[in-house]
Amino acid sequence: MKCFLIRDLLPFYAEGQVSKETKTVIEQHFKECNHCRELYESITDYSSELKESAELIEAWEPKSDDREFWRKYYSSLYMKNIGLFFAVLFFIIEMVRFVKSFK
Numbered sequence: 066m067k068c069f070l071i072r073d074l075l076p077f078y079a080e081g082q083v084s085k086e087t088k089t090v091i092e093q094h095f096k097e098c099n100h101c102r103e104l105y106e107s108i109t110d111y112s113s114e115l116k117e118s119a120e121l122i123e124a125w126e127p128k129s130d131d132r133e134f135w136r137k138y139y140s141s142l143y144m145k146n147i148g149l150f151f152a153v154l155f156f157i158i159e160m161v162r163f164v165k166s167f168k
């Protein structure tokens with residue numbers, strides 16, 4: 066498989082949202098390609114905190130269906146938090162601009 070295809074799939078792979086077949090293909094590619102493996106490691110470093118929490122949730126719920134639900138729930142929560150972060154950042158920038166306009 067080509068590197069650019071693997072790289073497109075890495076975020077989903079890191080979230081565990083790929084099929085067994087895709088997972089096998091990606092893991093096979095890691096054995097042959099250091100660049101993609103390092104890229105994957107940098108992704109997992111970035112989201113290691115998220116993963117730890119997700120693993121805690123998985124430890125609470127042994128049923129695989131529930132685990133899948135919590136994983137999806139948690140990743141959607143994560144995306145919402147990113148949205149919230151940018152909303153707050155935008156708000157702060159606007160506030161600074163607003164305050165500066167009085168000087």
Ligand SMILES: [Zn+2]
Pocket residue numbers: 067068071094098099100101
């Ligand atoms: Zn590669």
